[in-house]
Amino acid sequence: MPSHPSVELSMRERKKQNSMVRLKTAAKELMWADGYETVTTKAIAARADMGEATLFRYVSSKLDLFLSVYGEEFAQVVDQCVQANDDRRSDDHRESGDHIEQIVDSYELLASLYTRYPELAFTFVKESFGSSTAVGRTGLEYADRWFELLESILEHGRSTNALEIADVPAVVQNCHAIYVHEVLRSHARDLPTDGMPQRLRHRLELSLTHLIRS
Structure with missing residues (x-):
């Protein structure tokens, strides 16, 4: 039986929120330790356990x-x-x-x-x-x-x-x-x-x- 659209949307939204929390946590850990200029998006994505391309799906x-x-x-x-x-x-x-x-x-x-x-x-x-x-x-x-x-x-x-x-x-x-x-x-x-x-x-x-x- 297929999932209800509202349930799927809720799951997608929860996944997005979880990913943003991981990204923000990773960014804060790295930037606060090493500075804004030094840290790369690749390093942030790796710390957040996602690919760099995925990072750019959530932030520009x-x-x-x-x-x-x-x-x-x-x-x-x-x-x-x-x-x-x-x-x-x-x-x-x-x-x-x-x-x-x-x-x-x-x-x-x-x-x-x-x-x-x-x-x-x-x-x-x-x-x-x-x-x-x-x-x-x-x-x-x-x-x-x-x-x-x-x-x-x-x-x-x-x-x-x-x-x-x-x-x-x-x-x-x-x-x-x-x-x-x-x-x-x-x-x-x-x-x-x-x-x-x-x-x-x-x-x-x-x-x-x-x-x-x-």
């Missing part, structure tokens, strides 16, 4: 596979910061500088990805917004969630008269421009990796402290 390029895997790391940071912000929502007694500190702390957590994986963080910043594929556009979705979070923090500060801001989205965009520049500068200038969060914190504080109402 090594870059897309990397963006997908590293994007999940970015998403985890966003989730942590969103949860932290949710925990603070009920606090109506924040000091005037608490909103700025929350922005800086959020970027410090994002910067921790750079200190752990400097080459990969650099590659993600450099490549994610230039990719026109569906996976590349997912990077923009992560960024949109990040911007929405930061805007909500600053909007709360403005609504409670803790901050004086004329254009919240512009302030958030400037903050992220500082982060992106610090990643690119740290890589280009070969600056100490472990000092990147502190360099970023210093620049963000200089940029934001004037927003605090005296």
Whole structure:
């Protein structure tokens, strides 16, 4: 008796999902150990126990596979910061500088990805917004969630008269421009990796402290 089409589809979907999990796991193990540039799709496919041609049935390029895997790391940071912000929502007694500190702390957590994986963080910043594929556009979705979070923090500060801001989205965009520049500068200038969060914190504080109402 032939299988029901919906059952066959479900089996194919499960196989696809299993293959993607194996690919992502293999890519992360190899790229995190050896770097993005060094690792080949052939090596990733071998680690995932499949042929290279099979790999390209699931992803269009090594870059897309990397963006997908590293994007999940970015998403985890966003989730942590969103949860932290949710925990603070009920606090109506924040000091005037608490909103700025929350922005800086959020970027410090994002910067921790750079200190752990400097080459990969650099590659993600450099490549994610230039990719026109569906996976590349997912990077923009992560960024949109990040911007929405930061805007909500600053909007709360403005609504409670803790901050004086004329254009919240512009302030958030400037903050992220500082982060992106610090990643690119740290890589280009070969600056100490472990000092990147502190360099970023210093620049963000200089940029934001004037927003605090005296």
